[in-house]
Amino acid sequence: MPATAALGLMDTLLLSERDISAEQRVLQCLAAWCYQYSHQVSIPTDRNGLLLEAGASERLFGPPEALGKRLEQELGKLGYHAIAGSAPTPEAAWLAAPEGLHICGSGHIRRHIGPLPLKRLHLDTTQQLAMKHMGFRRLQDLLRLPRRALTRRFGPGVSDYLDRLLGIRADPRALYRPPQSFASRLDLSAEITSSQALLFPLKRLLEELCGVLRGGDTAVQSVQIVLGHEDHEDTRLELGLQSPTQTTARLVTVLRERLEHLRLSRPVRDIRLQAPQLLKFSADQRSLFMDTPAEQQQGIEQLTERLQARLGRASVTGITGVEDHRPEYSWRPRALDEQVNCTALAHRPSWLLPRPKPCAIEDYEILAGPERIESGWWDGRDCRRDYFIVRDSHGSMLWAFHEYKPQQGWYLHGIFA
Amino acid sequence: MRARAMLRNSTINKLLSTTPQLWKGRRTNHAQPTLATGNSGLDAQLPGNGWPLGAVSELICAKPGLGEFSLLLPALARMSKQGQWIIMIDPPWIPYPASLHGHGLSLRQLLLVRTGREKESLWACEQALSNGRSGAVLAWPKRISFTHLRRLQLAAGSSGKLAFLFRPEQALTAASPAALRLQLEPDSQHGTRINILKCRGGRTPEPAYCMNELHLKEASATCAKKYTRHLLARHTLPTPGAESADPWTGQEWTSHCDQ
Numbered sequence: 001m002p003a004t005a006a007l008g009l010m011d012t013l014l015l016s017e018r019d020i021s022a023e024q025r026v027l028q029c030l031a032a033w034c035y036q037y038s039h040q041v042s043i044p045t046d047r048n049g050l051l052l053e054a055g056a057s058e059r060l061f062g063p064p065e066a067l068g069k070r071l072e073q074e075l076g077k078l079g080y081h082a083i084a085g086s087a088p089t090p091e092a093a094w095l096a097a098p099e100g101l102h103i104c105g106s107g108h109i110r111r112h113i114g115p116l117p118l119k120r121l122h123l124d125t126t127q128q129l130a131m132k133h134m135g136f137r138r139l140q141d142l143l144r145l146p147r148r149a150l151t152r153r154f155g156p157g158v159s160d161y162l163d164r165l166l167g168i169r170a171d172p173r174a175l176y177r178p179p180q181s182f183a184s185r186l187d188l189s190a191e192i193t194s195s196q197a198l199l200f201p202l203k204r205l206l207e208e209l210c211g212v213l214r215g216g217d218t219a220v221q222s223v224q225i226v227l228g229h230e231d232h233e234d235t236r237l238e239l240g241l242q243s244p245t246q247t248t249a250r251l252v253t254v255l256r257e258r259l260e261h262l263r264l265s266r267p268v269r270d271i272r273l274q275a276p277q278l279l280k281f282s283a284d285q286r287s288l289f290m291d292t293p294a295e296q297q298q299g300i301e302q303l304t305e306r307l308q309a310r311l312g313r314a315s316v317t318g319i320t321g322v323e324d325h326r327p328e329y330s331w332r333p334r335a336l337d338e339q340v341n342c343t344a345l346a347h348r349p350s351w352l353l354p355r356p357k358p359c360a361i362e363d364y365e366i367l368a369g370p371e372r373i374e375s376g377w378w379d380g381r382d383c384r385r386d387y388f389i390v391r392d393s394h395g396s397m398l399w400a401f402h403e404y405k406p407q408q409g410w411y412l413h414g415i416f417a
Numbered sequence: 418m419r420a421r422a423m424l425r426n427s428t429i430n431k432l433l434s435t436t437p438q439l440w441k442g443r444r445t446n447h448a449q450p451t452l453a454t455g456n457s458g459l460d461a462q463l464p465g466n467g468w469p470l471g472a473v474s475e476l477i478c479a480k481p482g483l484g485e486f487s488l489l490l491p492a493l494a495r496m497s498k499q500g501q502w503i504i505m506i507d508p509p510w511i512p513y514p515a516s517l518h519g520h521g522l523s524l525r526q527l528l529l530v531r532t533g534r535e536k537e538s539l540w541a542c543e544q545a546l547s548n549g550r551s552g553a554v555l556a557w558p559k560r561i562s563f564t565h566l567r568r569l570q571l572a573a574g575s576s577g578k579l580a581f582l583f584r585p586e587q588a589l590t591a592a593s594p595a596a597l598r599l600q601l602e603p604d605s606q607h608g609t610r611i612n613i614l615k616c617r618g619g620r621t622p623e624p625a626y627c628m629n630e631l632h633l634k635e636a637s638a639t640c641a642k643k644y645t646r647h648l649l650a651r652h653t654l655p656t657p658g659a660e661s662a663d664p665w666t667g668q669e670w671t672s673h674c675d676q
Contacts, residue, residue, distance in 0.1 A: 299549035321514040331514045346519030351510035395603020396482030417486035
């Protein structure tokens with residue numbers, strides 16, 4: 001039906017141009033996602049659909065019919081409308097899909113797809129027209145004809161196609177290879193203004209990502225999210241994890257914290273999700289006995305991710321020693337995968353004040369000391385100090401020092417808590 | 418009749434042995450899982466002979482520097498060596514790595530969380546407590562409501578972690594759902610006196626336990642006091658600007674290495 005006629009029937013009709021390249025992009029994405037169900041996925045270049053080999057994974061996912069149902073459901077969750085059909089040969093499966101047919105055994109192909117009209121066949125229009133003029137209506141009419149007569153009338157292409165359809169001739173396909181990175185995009189049908197409302201579409205994209213990850217046996221450690229606005233620079237978010245994962249739930253926990261703190265200046269029109277680097281995945285071993293160090297490590301990693309997502313990366317750290325005699329330079333924050341390097345000095349206080357605090361020594365009772373620390377002539381922060389353990393009038397045990405260089409005076413520097 | 422009484426008795430006994438919240442007045446309840454403090458004197462005073470696991474313990478002292486942290490160190494050191502994590506939420510000062518390492522705490526198992534805001538701090542505390550099944554969480558809340566304490570107590574209960582809250586003196590007058598409340602006071606004879614204000618699973622013991630300048634002993638007590646005094650006498654003591662405010666009011670601390 002031409003567009004004008006359609007508009008004549010219904011004036012509220014919305015017209016949009018077909019975007020072939022976008023369709024191909026989506027097919028590429030879905031092929032990667034389907035890879036979790038079959039190791040043989042093929043994208044036919046001239047049609048809108050995917051071919052999956054379902055026989056090899058029958059024990060895992062059940063008969064092709066069950067797998068088809070599952071694919072339809074899961075793709076529905078991702079926002080796609082899919083219909084599945086199966087048959088012993090790729091071309092027959094292609095014809096079975098729109099009918100929702102599941103044909104098993106190559107002997108039944110003829111019976112099931114025979115009644116289909118000829119225009120469903122994957123033949124070019126001139127051939128179809130010729131067949132129509134000759135009085136063929138259904139596939140079974142064509143199949144009844146002797147093969148030699150068929151070749152004479154329509155050329156070898158048609159007879160080759162029918163051979164592949166019926167499984168008389170092999171039909172090898174170029175197989176899809178999963179990519180080493182992931183990118184997906186979602187154009188929102190309505191603009192989103194609240195950051196909390198982004199969670200739902202983002203969850204869908206993350207689910208798609210995790211499907212791809214499971215398929216390729218890969219994992220991600222960081223995911224980039226780009227929120228597109230109209231006439232404005234994109235908002236960028238990065239979800240970082242402590243260790244590679246392929247579970248949606250873990251990514252969603254981090255995402256939720258990030259969204260809680262996100263202030264959207266403008267409405268969001270589209271969402272892009274990118275994982276530039278897919279890492280090799282090693283499955284976590286679940287232990288029979290609870291509380292192994294490995295499990296605690298996992299627990300702490302997930303906790304760190306959640307805390308860092310909300311508080312910022314620098315707020316959650318470890319601590320390690322630095323080789324310096326001056327106490328204020330003898331520590332630094334540590335990333336959790338970093339090594340610890342520290343000398344042991346049990347006689348020092350457990351807490352250091354953020355910076356030395358001037359004090360009057362008369363207020364304190366000196367209990368022990370001195371311990372001389374003289375260091376730093378090489379970096380311009382040269383100092384010479386005598387450290388003492390002192391007690392104040394409240395009974396608090398403190399660490400004080402008398403500085404000779406660079407500034408004469410008494411300071412408090414630590415607490416024996 | 419007698420059979421029924423016996424049956425009832427056995428039900429009571431069963432309840433007593435399985436529920437940490439129930440105990441007979443005179444006896445202590447051992448159903449509460451605990452972790453030895455590493456300090457036999459204190460262990461003897463506590464019901465279950467140690468820090469209660471899966472519960473909040475409060476350490477209340479008017480001023481820091483009474484050994485309140487070194488009281489925990491033996492237990493924390495042991496836990497960290499077993500690969501359990503020690504999580505500190507918003508410590509008011511910088512933990513001195515060399516000293517902690519010297520006391521046997523494995524720095525690899527130490528996690529510091531700095532939020533700088535009260536609300537975030539409590540949130541982080543709750544998250545840390547409900548994550549995982551073992552380890553310890555330490556926090557220094559300036560103000561905390563009963564409801565929040567209760568939430569922390571529940572979070573600790575679900576994970577079986579050790580939770581320590583260092584609280585100021587004002588906390589003494591407020592009610593608390595914590596399983597254990599200790600008050601630390603300076604004592605002219607012994608250094609620090611520990612009063613057990615509340616302990617779940619037993620009566621609060623009298624007299625209080627005294628810590629014998631525990632933390633100082635390990636410190637450089639070898640240095641002779643006399644010598645120190647002598648040395649001091651020779652110097653004219655300078656008095657710097659009269660900044661008598663508390664040195665330990667929570668400041669933002671940053672590493673010098675960052676700069």
